[in-house]
Amino acid sequence: MKITVVGAGNVGATCANVIAQKELAKEVILLDIKEGIAEGKSLDIWQTSGINNYDTRVAGVTNDYSRTAGSDVVVITSGLPRKPGMSRDDLISTNAAIVKSVTENVVKHSPDAIIIVVSNPLDVMTYCAYLTSKLPSSKVMGMAGILDTARYRAFLAEALDCSPKDISAMLLGGHGDTMVPLPRYTTVSGIPVNELIDDEKLNAIVERTKKGGGELVALMGTSAWYAPGAAAAQMVESIVRDQKRIFPVCAWLTGEYGMNDIYLGVPVVLGKNGIEKIIELKLNDVEMTLLKDSAKSVKEVMGVLDEINKK
Secondary structure, three states, X not given: OEEEEEOOOHHHHHHHHHHHHXXXXXXXXXXXXXXXXXXXXXXXXXXXXXXXXXXXXXXXXXXXXXXXXXXXXXEEOOOOOOOOOOOHHHHHHHHHXXXXXXXXXXXXXXXXXXXXXXXXXXXXXXXXXXXXXXXXXXHEEEXXXXXXXXXXXXXXXXXXXXXXXXXXXXXXXXXXXXXXXXXXXXXXXXXXXXXXOOHHHHHHHHHHHHOHHHHHHHHHOOXXXXXXXXXXXXXXXXXXXXXXXXXXXXXXXXXXXXXXXXEEEEEEXXXXXXXXXXXXXXXXXXHHHHHHHHHHHHHHHHHHXXXXXXX
16 A cells, blocks of 8 residues: 655645554655655655554655555645635646646556645646546545534534533534535534523534634644645545445535535545545525535635636
């Protein structure tokens, strides 16, 4: 088993570190375009092997995709953060070019790999990787829902003064302010969450979850990395160990939830073949309206990429 993480920034390095410590593969390749960054971080990770007791070999390379050949799973974290004065369209154009190039190189050397996209804007970058790779949609997915759900669970655990291990939650939609947390599908040791917390507090937690990424950027001046990296690694684990876990994942819809030709966060069964099944929840009218609004927002961003590709 071989796993590649493209992008040795904070998210990519964290993801590689978690994958190594979980011993999900014999070899992890960490690749970056900046000379020495991937080599240095992978060496640092490998030097924890004797402390944390794992055997996975971690190797860093600078822009040498031949070293990634034969990877079973590839996680793409490459991309630039949005900078002052940069429009949304500018960000999409810049990162789409990066993700397109990365995906072309990945597929060239690992044509059978399952691709997990973490680059932002998440939904449209996953769409970009799908168009570029020409792989089945079951093998190209985006990481967002696990991260957003983890934030939701963490906030609930604080409010309820309980363990996040006991909280089971689900959310749908795009990665961002239009995501759709589902309190109706949220339980604590099987107890519906609305029996444990009042609506006002629960609604405040839902809103905080929607803006979870922005809260961290405001505090640190940069995007999060521990939780996103661990979330991507959890997807890798479910695939390589064929756990068939049910996670919210950015997936290509072909009629599910009444939607077509869109990458959107939905619950899926994740196993050795990638997305093995998309689960359709029975949503009420309010939930469906929120999901449609989220899909409309995602479609608009996907439309920007479509227009860029026509040029």
